[in-house]
Amino acid sequence: MKWIVSHGDTDGICSAALALSAFKDASIYFSHPVGLAEDLAHVEGDVVICDIALSGSVYGQVVRELKRIAQGGKRILYIDHHPLPEVFDAKEFPAELVHATSSCAAELTFTRLMKETPRQMPDDMSRVAIFGAIGDYLDKTYEIEALLNKWDKRGLYLECGIMIQAIDALGRNHDSKRKVAQFLAAAKTPSSNEWLVNLAIGEALREEAMRKKIKEDVKTVGQIAYVLDMDWSLGKTAVYAKGATGATVGIGGETRRGFIEMSLRSHSDKIEMNKMLPQIVDQLGGTGGGHPKAAGARIPIDKFDTFLRLFNAAITEKTADLNVVY
Ligand SMILES: [Mn+2]
The missing domain is CATH 3.90.1640.30 (inorganic pyrophosphatase (n-terminal core))
Structure with missing residues (x-):
């Protein structure tokens, strides 16, 4: 090779x-x-x-x-x-x-x-x-x-x-x-x-400080918790945004050249983000994919709010309690 x-x-x-x-x-x-x-x-x-x-x-x-x-x-x-x-x-x-x-x-x-x-x-x-x-x-x-x-x-x-x-x-x-x-x-x-x-110890100290900052800055839309522009690992931001709120999906995002680049994390077995994301991001001029519980996406900035609304609706549909009460 x-x-x-x-x-x-x-x-x-x-x-x-x-x-x-x-x-x-x-x-x-x-x-x-x-x-x-x-x-x-x-x-x-x-x-x-x-x-x-x-x-x-x-x-x-x-x-x-x-x-x-x-x-x-x-x-x-x-x-x-x-x-x-x-x-x-x-x-x-x-x-x-x-x-x-x-x-x-x-x-x-x-x-x-x-x-x-x-x-x-x-x-x-x-x-x-x-x-x-x-x-x-x-x-x-x-x-x-x-x-x-x-x-x-x-x-x-x-x-x-x-x-x-x-x-x-x-x-x-x-x-x-x-x-x-x-x-x-x-x-x-x-x-x-x-x-x-030395790199690892520095990152561990940063992680503890960022974890606390995410707790203060996190926002939610339905079952999604998100934090933007933390200037830190998007994946870990997503994990802590989710952890701090109990949300089904956590998002860590950053603004880059007119787009929001993001990592998404979930723990729910009902959710397959690799399948759900393309259906939503395609219509918004973005890209997205990855694994069922760990994915990435890129959305035009002005479509980010629409994305959150549509994605939350999709999550709600997947995680809804399907038991019928008689
Ligand atoms: Mn891998």
Whole structure:
């Protein structure tokens, strides 16, 4: 493999680290669903792509780029756990696809690359698969619980917490995230690295201050709690907005170039945001998708209030008590 293209969150960075431990000379690049086709345009040669959703809106372009890369016998390994778009066609897809929505990308990357011959990835990299799983809240799977049995979880959670907080502190700094992936690929512990420890402690202090600020600033529309422009992790803002209010869905958003970019989080089993969001955001000139309980969206600023109203109506419909009283 010459290239590793991955998502820039914890699961994506862990997946990239796992891929790098198996393909030691590869270069790591970070991408995201909507920008994937553009980023793949620069790729020549074997490539492993991890934790990047195949988005319906750019699916045709992505497949075109994959076909271009595959020409001349280049190898493409596409490892992902986001729901596939409706236009997806397994027969036409020009790559080896490793896909399951129930596991994180790091788990899928680990299990797939342990079967690679010759196997380059050391056993100790199972720890990085666990970090990725916790990062995506997908650590309750059969495979991850089996891997966890080989470690003492009490010490491992410290390592994982250091790494996740450090990654959160890095925001969009891709050069630093690449360094984290390279560090993890060497199977070293985050606690052995002063840079990561200092980043993590700083982020933990910030988290406690932000958690309290979110409690004061949070607004609600029906079953949605939201906070805008906190200048902090959108995902964690969404989690604390939800936690502070008891809302069904939490949103952390920020204003960027005429749009509200947002992360959405829910705990409700009745809600599938990856299916609900596209139906609403399409009519508002936005984009949105992700997982049932953790999603992202982008809405024009002047449509944000309409979005909240429509999305709350959709949530209310899904969570309504359907029992009929006679
Ligand atoms: Mn993921």
